[in-house]
Amino acid sequence: MANILVFAHQQGDFLTPGGKEALAFGSRVASSIGGEVRAVLLGTTSEQSAKEAIACGASIAYNVQNPLLAEYNVELYVNCLYDVFQQTNADMMVVSFDRMGKDLVGRLAARLHVSAITEVVDFKTNDEKLTWIRPIYGEKAFGEYETTRLKAVVGIRQKSQDITEFTENHIGEIIPFEYTVSKEEIVTKLVVKIQAALSDIRLEDARIIVSGGRGLGGPEGFSELQTLANLLGGTVGASRAACDAGWVPSNLQVGQTGAVVAPDLYIAVGISGASQHLAGITSAKTVVAINTDAEAPIFKRANIGLVADYMTVIPALTEKLKKVLV
Template identity: 70%
Template sequence: MSNILVFANQQGDALSPSAKEALAFACQLAKSTGGEVAAVLTGPAAVTCSKEAIACGANKVYTVSNPLLAEYQADVYVDCLSTIFKQSGADIFVLSFDQIGKDLVGRIATRVGASAMTEVVDFKTEGQKITWVRPIYGDKAFGEYSANRSLMVVGIRQKSQNLPLPDESRTGEIISVDYQPKEELVLTKLVVKIQSALSDIRLEDAAIIVSGGRGLEGPDGFAELQALADVLGGAVGASRAACDAGWVPSNFQVGQTGAVVAPDLYIAVGISGASQHLAGISNAKTVVAINTDAEAAIFKRADLGVIADYKQVIPALTEKLKKVLV
């Protein structure tokens, strides 16, 4: 029997989609091993979201309402979550392998002496033995792994699980945890939040994404992409090369080391199609590629390819769509 603890982070006053994915994965795992699912929620909205976590499958919820946990701070979160993991008696700690999860998985595993597995999309069980499944070779194959330690920290790949259907009739235990971090752990203080200038839609939640890469040759091209995204009601993304060049903020990066997305439509403009970028869009339903290089790897993933200069294609497409959609 494997008991599972899930870090269910919030988005405003509700559980984030990635938290719901982690809960869905944990519930399936608990069903296979005969264990139970607990969740840990942090910050001012922890109590408010606890019933939602129970509706999504948790049998028990630990709430940590300390205001110091309202904004992510690595050292504080690692200390808090590691402490609750130990106290909960769980064997497996599950969390989304999102931007925060990428920071936490290895640190928490090291703190509690657990094995760590990232980008997990599935599992297999044989008795009490669990085999973890994750994509390898740029999503061209799947590897199966097992651990030889009793404790496990598992990072779930974003957009790899179906969201659970909440059952409002479920009941569970809610436990308030009085966590007080040591003063030396609180290294930063939020002064002000600045809204991103290009888009107010989270890439992970967007149904349509227009992304730009090195082929835009500078930051000015992203204004054209934003105009198209506005008409389509989508978000603007970017390749790592464009972010590293400083053309757009780093939180616009799509890819294995950025946002893993699964939109209905992904338009890749001037993006060559590096393996880490393709891994981040593997679950996109329809991919349109616009590139001057006919040999670009992105065309192998694309459902529709346009070999042309984006400066000719994007403005014309935007104007045409304005007539049709607006």
């Protein structure tokens, strides 16, 4: 019977959507190949998130209570997850491939000497082989990758799993897990924390995103997008070109190498719509594009398109909305 260990990442007392997705995926694999899901929670002081992990399908939730783990540190997290994996004889580790997962998956797989499979959205089983499915070529195709043995660290693509079907009635056990480390042993130290985001709403959780690209011509344009986003109760995103230019912090980047988002409304302003950008917005419900170039690829993805200069459209739209909403 396979022992599938899931890193159930929590924020405060609750699991993150990514942590729940990883549990949902682990549960699907477990019921398909015959196995059980165990969750590992790092740095928790309350049992609330461990109970949630059990409601999400875990038969055991290992609660690693160490105050040094309260703050994310890649070195500590890899060491601790490695210990839990080895000591619980796990066969496979499932991790959400969110920002933290992108940091962890490769390092953990290297430590464990197992395969790392990233951006996984689905799987198939046949003849004791597992086939992992992940988008390739900027979502234009899906690749299938076989592993002949279970041992692997699997990174689940964000927003790819259904997390609506959990039941509070699932029964499981919370087991405290001892992980000891002294401050002196930690090589990587957090020196300073810099508040980078323009908004408190995480891109991955936002219902409305107003995103800007190189077409804004500079950082000033982003203040206008911020005003519009605030009015709509949303947040600001950006293309890689705008982030690379230093106009906004890189944590606002949407796309293949940035955040994968699934808002109800995505307003792309001065963004051409390169495949790498579109890879981050495949799950956006309604896309509005504002671009001066009628041939820009973003219009193929957009539900509503305006061939116009953003400098005329955004202030007019903001004024109109102020009258209606404020």
